[in-house]
Amino acid sequence: MSIVAQIKAAAAKAINHLYGVAMEPSAILVNATKPEFEGDYTVVLFAFVKQLKKSPDALGSELGGYLTSHHAGLFASFNVIKGFLNLVVTDAYWLDFVEQASNNGTYGDHICNGRKVMVEYSSPNTNKPLHLGHLRNNFLGWSTAAILRANGNDIVKTCIVNDRGIHICKSMIAWQLFANGATPASTHTKGDHFVGDYYVQFNDELKRQIETLKAEGLAPELAEKEAPIMKATQQMLVDWEAGKPEVMELWRTMNSWVYEGFDATYKTIGSDFDKVYYESNTYLLGKDIVQKGLTKNVFYKKEDGSVWIDLTADGLDEKVVMRKDGTSVYITQDIGLAEQRYNEYHANESIYVIGDEQNYHMKVLKLICQKLGLPSADGIYHLSYGMVELPTGKMKSREGTVVDADDLVEEMVKVAKETTLKKLEETGKIKEFEAGELEQLYKTIGLGGLKFFLLRVDPKKKMIFNPEESIDIHGFTGPFVQYTHARIKSILRKVGEGLRAEGEGLRAEGESTLLKLEKDLSVQLELFPTVIDEAATEHDPSKIAIYVFNLAQAFNSFYSQHSIANAESEEKKTLRLQLANLTAQVIKKGMGLLGIEVPERM
């Protein structure tokens, strides 16, 4: 149990004993004590003053007295200032904590809670390569899944690939028209980029044809429909749905190129899925549910045959769930897929990592599922994230300002290589590395910087991606945290020798006091499980990023003031080794929850 939880429980019990009032521990507010005051944690008393009919001062001293005498192992002393009860936690408590956590190697792990959570993320279209927005999506989804797993949930990572529809047909038509049989292999192009190039060519050609038609006097909106290339695309979609062999063949081939490209990208960014769904297999789902919904009167049919749901009572609109020709719309598929996934996995919660432009859609989806009484309905959670913008404004494909994922990762690794190489040469550390190890290090740092940069802000907020800041290695960045880890490992290699024998552990029995910076670091370390809980319940990896940064900072402050190798005593040395060891563990685990590796040396 965390120290804060212990204080809450103890205080609740104390109030019960002293005043005969039953109090939930959760009703008690406990904060970290402000640095200006003496103490580690503070119980805020105002909330109880009325109920217990006591002055804050009297309440504080009675409660403080009770706590220190009944929990002598936990509280050393207390003071009361203006309704704040400041508690000093005993050094023994912290020493105990550090020793135990440092030795068991599983610090931060939660036991299984029996819940199953499905996390859907990435969900790309197969007509063009991944871009910066997809990266935020992937990192968020992957990390949220990792955090929930660390929190004790059983996890299924999934992805729905939008592999069919008009957008793919556009690439296919353009390939037929312009490629002369070219392939990714024949042009030495990554498959997804190859197909994306034809998507671009489609749009160029369409624009040209529209201009021609407009010059011939056609109205603009008509010109787009009448453009031959557009008509051909529409026809191709019809042929695809009819299963015309040549079209299916081309579709399969081009998609397979794209998947090859995606797989390469996923591999470099460290993304993966337990189960992949394809829209071509799921786009017909949901129709039977619509029928059932009709008989249950959840839906109604208009004269033209289209099927609707009226959500105006819930403050939303009327939504179509099936077209008059009996074909399904987007949301129909989503309902069907939600049911199918539930039948396959029975997840208690199903998280959709999708941009905030779909907030309304997701609200509608959940509501419809609830009205239909689907068992999956209440577990639907939209992990909504904001757009990634550039300092110059939004990314626009028409203006060519979309940041390509592969290019970006490559650039990050390149810059990481330059800075790292320079540093290693300056300090002479380069001698410690082998060639292959260096290449790996550049990737670790470049990708780590990128992930950290995208994950460190609250998901729901839109974020500005400033390329210059993203490659920074100072301050609130991935490389800073990685550096701290490497630094600790270096110390442990040199100083920890012999003290870390398996099972023996590090003992600090003779040491009974903690210096301020030692305690500050211990306090940070003790927070880790609580932070995992918070990040998990809020589905928010930024909580982990912020925590891991604060921890690294706390360690560096400690490290700059106190020597480990030349500690004042053997006991101090042991304690500091424990602190360093535990810090490295927690950094590694915490960064791991963000999908970021930490090097042994850098």
Place this chain on the structure above:
RNA sequence: GACUUGGUAGCUCAGCUGGAUAGAGCAACUGCCUUCUAAGCAGUAGGCCAUUGGUUCGAAUCCAAUCCAGGUCACCA
């Protein structure tokens, strides 16, 4: 227009289930490497928490209104 999300240091962001004098990082300025990794540490400066009103012992945090910015309101996905 309706609904919705946001507005905190020059910039990027924490803090928001109400609690003590609002915090980081970057940028600027000052110090600190003959000692375990200076990709570091310590310090200075920088704020009417968009505005106005309300709720109360107490509001950046809750409520209302206003202003500004984004998103959505397709038989598109």
